[in-house]
Amino acid sequence: MAFAQPFYNQSSLLRINVMVVDDDPVFLEIMSRTLEKLKYRDSSTMEITVIAVKDSREALSTLKIERNNIDLIVTDYYMPDMNGLQLKKQITQEYGNLPVIVMSSDTDKEHESLTCGAMGFIQKPIKATELTKFYQLALKCKRNGKSTLWTENNHNDTDVSISQQIQFFPEQDNLMMTKTKKFSPRPDSRSMNSSNGTCVSTDASRKNKKRKANGGSGDGVESLSQPSMKSKITWTDDLHDLFLQAIRHIGLDKAVPKKILEFMNVSYLTRENVASHLQKYRQFLRKVAERSSLCSSNMLPSNGIDSIYPYPHTREPYYNNYTSSSSWYGTSLSNNRSFYSNPGHGLGQSRLLSNTSDPVRSNQMPHSYMNRSSTYDTHRIGSNLTLPVESNLNYSSQNVGRRSFLEPTANKTSQTSQALGFEQHGLSAINGSGFNNNTLISYGSLAPNQLGTNSYKGSISTQQGMTNGSLALNQPGMSAYGSSTSTQPGMSSHISLTTNQPGRNSYGSLTAPQPRMSTHESLSPNQQGISSYENLTSNQLGMDSHGSLSHDQPRMSSYENLTSNNLGLSSHGFLTPNQPGLKSYGSAIHNVGLNSFEGLTTHQPGSSNFSYGLQSFLNNENTAYEPQPQTHAQAAAQPNIEIPQQENLSLFDDLGNINELLCDISNFELDHNKQQEAVSTTQFELPANVSTEMNQFFSLEDDDWTFLNTNQGLSNGETSNNVAPETNSQTFNMSTNHDQEQDAQDFVDWSFLNPEDLANEYDFMDSLFNGMN
DNA sequence: CAACATATCT
DNA sequence: CAGATATGTT
16 A cells, blocks of 8 residues: 555654545645645654545545544545545445545535534635644544544543644554553453463454454454554444344344344454443443333323224234343333333323324423424324424524524524424524433434434434434434434334334334334334335234235235235235235235235135136135135236335435435445455655644634534534445445435325224224225 | 453543 | 443353
8 A cells, every 4th residue: 555654654753644535636636735735844743644535436445444544534525426425424334433524615515514424614715724724623633532543542631732642653662651651551451361460462462453444354464563553433323223233133132242243244343342332332221211211101101102002912022022131121121111001191292193183292392383393293193203304404594593503512492492483492403412402403413301302313312203313212203314223102214213113104124023114124023013115024913015024924915025824915926825815916825815916826725816806805715715726827917016116215314315225225234345446546745845833733713614523523423414324335325416305205104094094903904905905 | 261241441 | 421441250
């Protein structure tokens, strides 16, 4: 790698490595040269390296190799293939939260950039003097240990002088110890345990077990000449989503770090990383569970939930699923059980989940608010609380000046209250918010206990109302356009959802125990009353699927492959044995009482072909069980069966854009190993003769820069309008270049059903089947 | 001893 | 606080 050496060949040097990405070669060169010229005057103290790359692809491949050596990334917005923000997201996905500054002549991109997690935005053309700010930022990030791997050796002192900032590299560990007492390395604990305090061998092996920066297999090529790259990984939402997916997939009680790590398949993650995160996650869940049990009497009454999900059998698997665990999760869910099982008290969320025009949480959220904001639609079952994208994203007009984009914690109550008609609650923020606000709107991180919240980014528990970002536990009645995790009843989500989410509507992956949902992607077991457009597995009652289905799914309707023991199914694809009462439009074998429009094979009594099939099905011929061995291919083919195409399904990104789901999400996987091509970079060998004063580097002056999250790397300070799948593999691409739309829902959206339809199982199924016919 | 859980540190 | 690291346990 052509530029790698300069990173390592100095013994004590503050190195700043800036990567500039721009497809305009002229600008790129000017920019790079200027940056190089702005080297700090004392080149023995600070060394600046500019890596110039011409496009996003090259930027990513460079990062593969030098991820941990890049302190700052400056990217143009408009570039072919992938714009600067897409690049940012991709970087975040693959390498964590590196500081990215977006450049564009288009000031309209400023807000988008900051919303999407860019650390800064700068308008082209750029004055040379402004470029020093890049170094300020790079230094700041480096100092805070947010951006690069050198965190272990970094001070966190905010007032550290530049001389103290000097970085040492591992091959100078001895030097480091003598020069900076703070940095005395600890003995390796395992070696201490295992070898009576003799930490030499294991310490060495561990210390030098460098994770490869290029996203390789992580096989730990040891090289004493390389620095120990122990970066502080950032659990971005995307990464956390993957983590959650892993937990879902493995099973909550069986999810251990190693398995999670294997599932996640993220090259730069270590088992320790996962273990640490898992620990925090468990703590989080426990906290939420405790809160839930404490607050359940008035915050989240099961009344509303139960009244919508009246089937006891539906609720049951819910709780039984995890009771084996004696860990935190068992505790958590047992709490949840009581949480859901207790008779409700009619406050708040039950109204959200009910078909009533009464005020939702009348003590907190007047009906006028609901009407005015169009945020809630009380007539939707399961609270498909679709957010009006326009109103949420329209920062102009009357909301200007009322919203804070950059001040995450300010208590700006009543700033938006008038717009929301909501007294002194209802602030809005673009960045992280961490307080107990009612009805706030946030485009950044949100913390617990935020009722009626609307968020575009990481949000955690007990937020009732809605969100447009990541959601964690116990968020009833919400609508999410990002990831959502468990125990979120009555939600609508456009991305991944995990367990225990009844009455939901999802456009992404769903896992077990989610009754009465509608989804457009993969679903796993024990999901009753679900409607799905992709793969479904066993034990899903009353479903409607447009993808593969497996066992034990009574009363389903499917448009693709079905396997055995599916009672009362309707299928438009292949069916396998023992599916009584089916209706099929494709191949079917061993089916009892079915109605088929294509090839049927043996042991299909009471079945019918197209000429009279539908009627026979409606006549309930599965009760007239008469074996009628048939030759295959006997039935007439049913032409032009309308099968909803996966390609037509839509996903919504965090900002409400519709994204076409082009590929099967099951193909989605992280692949950090691809694209190993050589990195071509341009280095500029210019004399460092531009003297820039020290204080220039450390004083941020007010000008037309906008900075967001100078403490980059904090996951809650970041925003993004995309989620995991978007940024990753070739097999799952969503374009963000769609106009904002909201209503392209070419599927059976159960959330639009009348609540009474869902209150009765048969009515419910009728709705389903009628919809299919 | 690897892997896990938990405690503590930064 | 989030993530890393140390320590105890299986």
